[in-house]
Amino acid sequence: xxxxxxxxxxxxxxxxxxxxxxxxxxxxxxxxxxxxxxxxxxxxxxxxxxxxxxxxxxxxxxxxxxxxxxxxxxxxxxxxxxxxxxxxxxxxxxxxxxxxxxxxxxxxxxxxxxxxxxxxxxxxxxxxxxxxxxxxxxxxxxxxxxxxxxxxxxxxxxxxxxxxxxxxxxxxxxxxxxxxxxxxxxxxxxxxxxxxxxxxxxxxxxxxxxxxxxxxxxxxxxxxxxxxxxxxxxxxxxxxxxxxxxxxxxxxxxxxxxxxxxxxxxxxxxxxxxxxxxxxxxxxxxxxxxxxxxxxxxxxxxxxxxxxxxxxxxxxxxxxxxxxxxxxxxxxxxxxxxxxxxxxxxxxxxxxxxxxxxxxxxxxxxxxxxxxxxxxxxxxxx
Numbered sequence: 001x002x003x004x005x006x007x008x009x010x011x012x013x014x015x016x017x018x019x020x021x022x023x024x025x026x027x028x029x030x031x032x033x034x035x036x037x038x039x040x041x042x043x044x045x046x047x048x049x050x051x052x053x054x055x056x057x058x059x060x061x062x063x064x065x066x067x068x069x070x071x072x073x074x075x076x077x078x079x080x081x082x083x084x085x086x087x088x089x090x091x092x093x094x095x096x097x098x099x100x101x102x103x104x105x106x107x108x109x110x111x112x113x114x115x116x117x118x119x120x121x122x123x124x125x126x127x128x129x130x131x132x133x134x135x136x137x138x139x140x141x142x143x144x145x146x147x148x149x150x151x152x153x154x155x156x157x158x159x160x161x162x163x164x165x166x167x168x169x170x171x172x173x174x175x176x177x178x179x180x181x182x183x184x185x186x187x188x189x190x191x192x193x194x195x196x197x198x199x200x201x202x203x204x205x206x207x208x209x210x211x212x213x214x215x216x217x218x219x220x221x222x223x224x225x226x227x228x229x230x231x232x233x234x235x236x237x238x239x240x241x242x243x244x245x246x247x248x249x250x251x252x253x254x255x256x257x258x259x260x261x262x263x264x265x266x267x268x269x270x271x272x273x274x275x276x277x278x279x280x281x282x283x284x285x286x287x288x289x290x291x292x293x294x295x296x297x298x299x300x301x302x303x304x305x306x307x308x309x310x311x312x313x314x315x316x317x318x319x320x321x322x323x324x325x326x327x328x329x330x331x332x333x334x335x336x337x338x339x340x341x342x343x344x345x346x347x348x349x350x351x352x353x354x355x356x357x358x359x360x361x362x363x364x365x366x367x368x369x370x371x372x373x374x375x376x377x378x379x380x381x382x
Contacts, residue, residue: 002380004104005037007096009089009118009129011110013042015069016057020247020271024134024298025109026067027190028376031369032107033063035377039096039103040067043088043114045074045081054088058095066100068092089117103127105380108157110135112150115157122160130163130379132187134295136220138175139316141293155179163379168296168317187379189298190372191305191363195278198307198360208240208346211284211308213277213299215248219292222333223253226290229338231260238265240346242288243280247271281306286345286352291315292332304363307356311341321366325352326359 008029012022025040032038046055050071058068070092072084097103106129108118121127137146138154158164158179165187166172172184210230214221223244230242242265244253250268257266272280281287287303287310294316301321303310310327312318322329328344330337345352365371 001034002036002377004380005039005101006032006380007093007103007106007127008032008038008040009106009108009114009121010040010042011108011112011114012134013040013067013069013109015042015044016071017044017047022109023274024189025132027192027298027369028109028132028187028372029065029067030062031190031373032376032380033065034369034373036380037100038063038065039100040065041070041089041092041096042067043070043072043085043092043117045085046071049073053084054091056092056095066096068095085113086117086120089114089120093121105130107132108161111154111157112137113153115153119156119160128162129160130165131157131161131181132165132167133171133175134167136171136293136295136316138171138178139293139295140174151178163382165379166295169320170317171295183382185379187375188367188372189296189301190369191298191301191367192274193305193364193368193370195275196281196302196305197278198305198356199282208286208349209284210240210242210286210288210342211245211280211303212242212288212290213245214289214291216244216246216250216253217248218252222290222292224256225333225335226288226338227253227256227260227262227266229290229335229342230266231262232335232339233342234262234265236343237346240265242266243284244268245270245272245277245280278302278306281308284308285349286311288338288342289313289318290338294318296321301363301367304359305367307360309345309352309355309359311338311345321362325355326362 029040053073055071070088072088075081106127108129108131118129158181161181164181164184216223289312296317313332314329328341
């Protein structure tokens with residue numbers, strides 16, 4: 001255990017405006033708290049009138065992690081907005097240091113927009129920072145939405161950080177095209193092995209169950225193409241079912257399923273707790289991801305931790321971990337390849353079921369809290 005106070009400075013973090021937003025950052029903070037003293041700070045514009053310019057929420061959780069969320073009164077004036085954004089961070093930092101002592105190192109999670117504060121704390125308070133990046137905005141597929149101001153902010157952050165850690169090699173290659181940091185490496189997303197674990201027994205009977213978990217954003221997750229592939233599979237055989245879990249807008253997908261006559265074959269359910277998602281994965285035979293772009297989705301790591309194989313498009317860092325025992329990789333956008341992979345997964349059901357423990361063991365070595373905690377200890381030690 002290091003005698004250091006690490007401040008997780010977060011652009012994304014669970015709050016009253018999104019319970020699942022940045023939950024992977026929260027998981028990293030939990031791991032870090034096993035090797036150092038940890039606090040988290042998240043700031044965003046208020047979506048309601050609190051009657052004051054700054055409203056603060058704080059809680060202590062896990063291994064004595066102090067989380068402070070500060071909401072500031074929004075403004076149409078960009079100068080006022082920026083000032084309040086900075087002041088909200090300084091107020092939150094003051095509360096954190098009052099309760100837990102001086103911060104030794106800033107761990108910036110996602111460069112935009114909190115990178116501004118990381119630079120301020122370095123230049124005006126002498127606090128060094130490291131970066132963990134999760135955003136897909138740096139990928140070529142998102143060039144159209146990667147703004148000039150974001151690129152400038154990323155350049156300054158990369159030039160001033162002590163270390164850049166990305167959740168996949170693929171993301172690291174793309175982000176370092178902007179600027180080369182002093183040091184870079186990989187920090188895998190973490191999966192709670194106490195929630196995600198393989199079932200004690202597997203029954204090779206009953207309908208084959210596919211599961212998909214995502215926001216269902218069309219240009220990102222490509223749910224339309226995935227549903228079309230399931231419709232084609234249903235023409236060939238009817239011994240399967242599909243569960244879709246989504247915290248996004250499901251109207252379009254529900255209509256497509258109804259129009260295809262797949263009600264009762266493909267079922268959509270809303271937001272679930274992590275324990276409920278883990279239970280649904282254990283009751284499934286295969287996770288399906290048909291995304292047009294990704295980094296390294298934590299849901300794939302969670303499926304593997306449950307011993308469940310994955311069908312995924314060859315995007316982001318997924319190819320860095322997938323192998324013949326834990327899944328099938330297909331070409332982005334190819335519905336014919338997805339159809340073939342779905343059929344192959346069903347035909348080889350017993351093979352993949354026999355590999356459940358091997359799949360879970362691999363995931364434990366890569367994504368468990370213990371392994372990620374060890375990696376964070378290496379990073380902070382450096």
